[in-house]
Amino acid sequence: MKTMLSIISNALCRMTGRNAGAQTVSEGARVVVSRSFADFTPQATFDIKKCDLHQLEEGPPLKAELTRDQGLQYYRTMQTVRRMELKADQLYKQKIIRGFCHLYDGQEACAAGIEASINPTDHLITAYRAHGYTYTRGVSIKEILAELTGRKGGVAKGKGGSMHMYAPHFYGGNGIVGAQVPLGAGIALACQYQGNNQLCVTLYGDGAANQGQLFESFNMAALWKLPCIFICENNKYGMGTSVERASASIDYYKRGDFIPGIRVDGMDVLCVREATKFAADHCRSGKGPIVMELQTYRYHGHSMSDPGVSYRTREEIQEVRTKSDPISMLKERMLSNNMASVEEFKEIDVDIRKQVEEAAQFATIGSRAAAGGSLQPHLLQQPAAGGPRDEPLVQTQVCQLDLNPNLQIHSDPDR
């Protein structure tokens, strides 16, 4: 299919006298001739890596379909996360961002692939390397960067910081390694309880994979058949400790023991998408939880205080960049299948850079979180409560998350 399309495209080029993606240069002017929409391949099928399976007879498919629109959307998403993270790096070095800052560049295919396979009404929770997911779950670049710089315009008004950003159906951003996993299982319990056919994607890293509370969560999730996809983002290093030095078994997809598992190429957005779709079907069909291991890589160190080269070589980092970068891989796939042009990608890049720059402006000059009012604890006010003296109860907006309308309160309309 692929070769046939190339042949047709080349023939068309010969007929129109243009080279693929060429620019017509005339004297004194530079004219870019863009390819018309009709010239592009609207859809293509790609081979994807076979996933290793644990306790499963069948796994995700070996081929993935990609439409032009999807491809451009995934590219845009990943490139946005990439540029946003690099901007955060820059702002941190300028000391405009402080404290913890754990960057996600290199791992973009995981966030983009997962979001492409679940519904907005599904739920997601992750650990502290959370900026990518914060974006894919719907928070704007502005609100993310402004949160990092501690401004009122930040998604948590500057009170949360890098690790504590929230959105509907996105539960952060969690600072304690592994603590988000039981939380995710609990969110899945709520989905099951409410009978809403939603599921929870619960992410953790190769470092957290050795936390005891994970195994407590696996046990209960399996026992109660909770609709939870446990996903280990294995980027090969837990802070400065390689997986070989931390884990007796580095087959993280098998660690669920009695829970089926899949090991996935986390640098390929299509592989991630297909595997997550498979996992989501598994959960929604009532079979219970499933474990996925995404093999991925982070270019930055553990955090901005870690140069990231004391425990791994620059050659290793460079090799991943050249051979397995998720954004390049997608771009090359689309270009070689004539699904988009180089100019188009450039336009997208320029647009993203502009957006990120604007967001950084907003995050740098915006008003800071105000002390005084915001130093009062956020406690939700109760009409019945006495209202104690020195701890003002602040009425705050509670994010009402998609309650099953069948679950009723049977009395007390003043509630």
Added chain:
Amino acid sequence: MAASLRCFLRSGKVTVTVRDALNQAMDEELERDERVFLLGEEVAQYDGAYKVSRGLWKKYGDKRIIDTPISEMGFAGIAVGAAMAGLRPICEFMTFNFSMQAIDQVINSAAKTCYMSAGLQAVPIVFRGPNGASAGVAAQHSQCFAAWYAHCPGLKVVSPWNSEDAKGLLKSSIRDDNPVVFLENELLYGVPFEMSEEAQSKDFTIPIGKAKVERAGSHITLVSHSRYVGHCLDAAAVLAKEGIECEVINLRTIRPMDVESIEASVMKTNHLVTVEGGWPQFGVGAEICARIMEGSAFNYLDSPVTRVTGVDIPMPYAKILEDHSLPQIKDIIFSVKKTLNV
């Protein structure tokens, strides 16, 4: 409704044990709001390790009364996650000693989240269970956690004494959209108390954050919570015979503490003794002392505040040692007289 020990008295009041009051509270709230559910070890088929949830599983079934494996950190986290996603869990710790296994979920996942998210993410959860000393259960099973939890912003910490407290405060805690640590006392479970007609209503709640004056007095203020409120009242009865009238305040809520009620009382009596089961250092009594000192009531004190607390040692096993490790009525009487200089 679970079978409860009831004696009907002429005034419309009934006698209800603390255990049954807690049971009623949970039953009523489970019935009222389908989002409420109970999870913990042995809460369902065993009817509760201390029978507090007796009959609830039979009535509400597996979906709403959930037996968990022995995995405190795991199931506390699961409960918090469920609360984040719109349910209203009651998470039982068989005793609060075991909550230490899960304390990260209580503090970092539950208590801090509303603030960290600038109010976007609520965690309407109740952590409940027996707290403090029991009888002969020794050091690892006898710690009082009132001070530890009350230290943390973002939590409400409630400590009922009698049946009305237990029922009204538990109902309020379940209806509260904040994480609440509800500290019961195992030795009180079987104790019957009178419950007014008002308290028998399904809509009866007691506001969190308001103390109650259990006994009016003019010579000295005794402030306590949980089981030792009873000790204070007993001490007050003995002291009354000697002409010393104690005002006994039942805190009911540790955090937010109703300092105003304590101050109003101290401004009347000019003397203060605090009584608690927990250890003295950085405890509830220590906090009361600091707050009184910082406020206007300080000027009304005629002598320093005395704290009566548990002894600063891990709880010993032998009965005589255990008895002497906790506040006794004679200790309260002694402290009152010392404070009054009589």
